[in-house]
Amino acid sequence: MDRVQKRELVATLNRTFTETGAVVITRNLGLTVAQVTDLRRKMREAGAQFKVSKNRLTKLALEGTPYTGISDLLTGPTAISTSADPVAAAKVIVAYAKTNDKLEIVGGGLGASVLNAEGVKALAELPSLDEMRAKLIGLINAPATKIAQVVTAPAAKLARVFAAYGDSEKKLPDNT
Template identity: 60%
Template sequence: MDRTQKKEWVGTLHETLGDASLVVVTHYTGLTVAEMTDLRGKMRAAGASFKVTKNRLTKLALEGTAYSSIADLFNGPTAIAFSKDPVAAAKVAAEYAKANEKLKILGGSLGDKRLDVDGIKALATLPSLDELRGRLIGMLNTPATRIAGVLQAPAGQLARVLSAKAEKDAA
């Protein structure tokens, strides 16, 4: 990589991190290409990204972002998981790290709040933004369904009474 490519890479990563809500820093020593591809696919499916980084260049890209506090985590073979959803990257990284001990979570940052490994794992247990939206819509729809049922019940009872009266008169 020549100097202009490095500047371009740092600029691109700086913009990407500026748009992200969450950054998770990991060590990936021993992961095979197939495992990395599988992890990237799971991240992409959850709306997150996983990128192997060059430590010195990543530290430059972190400057001026909310994530500058995690620069000391970039030692050794590091990769970052990041997402706009504040839970997606943590959830996928924690699940994958649980299944494959070669991926180690070092820490991360949620905006300007630095998180340790336990913080990332706790964040991973929270429901995602899409799940929360689904729950909210479900809660909003439930009262409407109940109201419709309550309103229809008297009309149904009245119809049954009228039907019974009509049958009685016919007999």
Template identity: 55%
Template structure:
């Protein structure tokens, strides 16, 4: 990389750090190209990005951002993953780390809060943003359906009573 490419890379990472809410730092020592491709595809499918970055350039990009706390983690062959949905990145990384022992989660940052590897694993156990939205919508809709059911019940009971009387009259007339 020449200087202009390095400056462009640092400014691109700074823009990413300004827009995202979660950054994961991992070590990929000995990860094959095929495994890295699988990981990238899984991250992309989860709505996340995964990038191997030179530690010095990543440190420069982290200066002055809310993710400065992860600078000490940038040692050795590291990679960064980020997304606006922190749970998606954490789940994808933790699932991949279970199947590939050469991929090690070092930690991350959720806003200004630094997370250890255990913190990232705990974050991965949370339901995703989409799941939480669906659960919230279900909670909101449940009372409305119950109210509608309660309001409909007296009307349907009256209809059954009238129907029973009508059938009773029909059987009395037939006899």
């Protein structure tokens, strides 16, 4: 790899670190090509990336990003996993590490916070961004559902609601 290619790789990695929600660093202890291919496929399905690069180039790419603190974790044969969703990469890596003892979780980063291996495992247990959005929509949708139930209630219940509304307006002072 010549200098121009190295500069392009560092610039690409720097953009990735700037745009990512979380970084997970793993140590490859003899993964086969088929296993790495399988892991990359699972990462792509989750919206994440798995990349092996030289530690020195990765450390250069980390400069000027929120993840500069994780450069100390880059020793030995490492790989980096990134994802825009803060938990996607961690979920896939932790699940894959449970089934394959040749993949060791070293640590990672969540913004400016440096995570150890236990921190990455805890991050993997959190609900994903899509799951959180679904819960939020459910919470927002609940009042609308209750309104719909009141509107479709029997006429007697609706009359009581209107009567209560009318009583509350009578109690308000007249500002005119």
